[in-house]
Amino acid sequence: MVAQNPLFHGRWTMKRFNATVINDIWPEVLFFTLIATMVTLVSKMTPHQLVIPSGLLTVLGTVLGLVISFRTSSAYERYQDGRKMWTNIVTVSKNLAMMFWVHVPSERTIEGLSTEKATLQGVIEKKTMINLIQAFSVSVKHFLRGEPGVYYQDLYPLICFLPRYANADGAHAEEDKLPLWSASDDIEKAYKRKEKNPRAAQDTLGHHPQRTVSLPTGHARGETLVDDSKSEASWFRSLSKNGNTAGRSARRKTFDPEKVLPEVDSRHPLKPARNPPVASLYDYIPLLRIFKWVVRTLLRRAKPQHEIDARLKKKKLDQVESNVPMEICLVLSSYTAFLMQQNLLQPSIATGVTNNITSLQDTLSNLERIRNTPLPFAYQAHLRMSLWLYLLFLPFQIYGTFGYITIPGTAFASFLLLGFLEIGQEIENPFNYDLNDLDLDHFCLSIQRELHEITAYTHPDPSTFIFSPWNHPFAPSDRRSAADLIHGPTYSLPHPKDGPEAGLASIRRTLVNSWREVDRETRHT
Structure with missing residues (x-):
């Protein structure tokens, strides 16, 4: 079967146009085309011939082509590695779910509980751990996209029951809060400090919360969680009363996979599961970024030095580390140890479970390596400057042979070479929201469907x-x-x-x- 041509398949939209590199390279293509036009017109209309020997053209063009090809292939290799790692997450998630669901017995003998209640407790226990396996993939998605914390519509309902304090039975002091929740709460506080007005807060959070914002009291452990965001909660409730909430009701008509998740309370407004950046004028006209940089530089210099130092110090305090996927792996490992201590898991199956959890951690490390290890700046800068110099001198070398065709020839050469260079930079980090990036949301939803399919298995007698x-x-x-x-x-x-x-x-x-x-x-x- 012949694959469909992506250029003629589907409807063209602005988002799809942005997936090409045209909007990124057109200022450079225009610049080099104007240089070629200047060279051609001066050489044609004046006695001056802007021509230089073309001896270096062949040699430098070949070398530059090979270097750009290596740049693009290395970026695509990172793209492929990212896809392989996500395939591994899908496979390991299904293997872990099958081992928990099939090999961990639900029928148990628990003192003080009837057989039916004990069986129900075992089923709830296994299904909860499988939900944590689903939460792992979701947390990896947010981790790779630079979205820290746990307060997201598709993540928080799956892990909100995890312990929050080191001393579960004692007083719940802030100093006893576990790293998972401490880091996430600090991140939310950083959001609040950065936003000075409700409109700015709305833009940063990206949406209004789809869940209630006050924590439940009277948990099974007798735990009472204090809401420390009453002002923010009242603001969101006032928006809802005024009919300004772009909430779930507006999304049910199209695509809202979060509606199948539990309805839980949150002490912080939940951010959306998918929050791609909004395209601005700077994305369509990159030249304007120069003026933005100039204005920002002038404003920074106009500020007193003590304000700049205070801002930098505050920015460092707001940088909170949060490795949610690792925390989930710790819970899964702890559950495996519990099963082994209770003799609920055969040693061979326990080895398989441990190996799969280790594989999840290894995959997370590889994905983090891909995301946090770009090509060296010196290599990228030198390659781009070399290409600019090559395209700058190109019309001077080919005018003697092509004449007026120098103008479209230079435009095509710059479009071709700059396009391949930009493609390498585009797919170097394949974990964002562009159409050229990996569809992480599709992977997570696919894992969710397959895990629910596994738990629908009823263990029938052969x-x-x-x-x-x-x-x-x-x-x-x-x-x-x-x-x-x-x-x-x-x-x-x-x-x-x-x-x-x-x-x-x-x-x-x-x-x-x-x-x-x-x-x-x-x-x-």
Whole structure:
């Protein structure tokens, strides 16, 4: 089957146009085209011939082409590595879920509980751990996109029940708060410090919360969680009353996978599961960034030095580290240790579970390596400056041969070379929201669907479905059902050529005949 041409498949939108590199390279292409136009017009209309020997053109062009090809291929290799790592997350998540769901027994004996209640407790326990496996992929998605913390619509409902304090049975002091929640709360406080007005807060959070904003009291552990964001909560509630909330009701008509998640309370407004940056005028006209940089530099110089130092110090305080995926792996490892201590997991299966959790951590480290290790700045800067110099001198070298064709020729050469260079930079970090990036949301939703499919498995007794009239195990040589075979007399070939024959020898002959018939009928001649 021939693959569809992406240029003519689907409807073209501005987002799809931004996925090309045209909007990134057109100022440079225009600049070099104007240089070629100047060279051509001066050489044609004046006695001055702006021509230089073209001896270096072939040599430098070949070398530059090879370097750009290496730059693009190395970036694509990172893209492919990212895809392989996510394939590994999908595979390991399913393996872990199958091991927990199938090999960890639900029927247990718990003192003080009836058999039915104990079984229910075991099922809840396993399903909760499988939800944490789903939360791992979601947390990796936010981690790679530079979205710290846990207060997201697709992540917080899956992990909100995890312990918040080191002393679960004692007083809940802020000093006892565990790293997962301490870092996330500090990040939310940093958001509040940065925003001075509700409109700015709305732009930063990207949406209004889809869940309630006050924490429940009277948990099963007798834990009472104090809401420290009452002013922010009241602001969001006032927006909801005024009808300004772009909430879930507006999204149900199209695509809202978060509605299948639990409805839980949160002490902080939950940020959206997908919050791509809004394209601005600077994305379509990159030249304007120069003026933005000049204005910002002038304003910075106009500020007193003590204000600049205070701002830098505050910025350092706002940089909070939060490794949510690692915290989830710790919980899964702790659960595995609990199963082994309670003799609820066979040693061989426990080894497989441990290996899969180790694989998740290894995959996370590889993804972090891809995200945080760009090509060296010196290499990228030198390559771009070399390409600019090559394109700058290109019209001077080809004018003597091409004449007026120098103008479109330079435009095409700059479009081609700058495009490949920009593509390498575009796919170097494949974890963002562009159409050229990996669809991390699709991977996470796919894991979610498959984990729910695994937990729908009911552990049936094999005898209830194997010996069924629907099962024809020996076809095509013997088309009798398993029910007919098991309830009939001693097995014999259905149509023996050398007289009746029964027992294991006839079963083996049936299997050989099935192989021979399948081999003959399935070969294309």
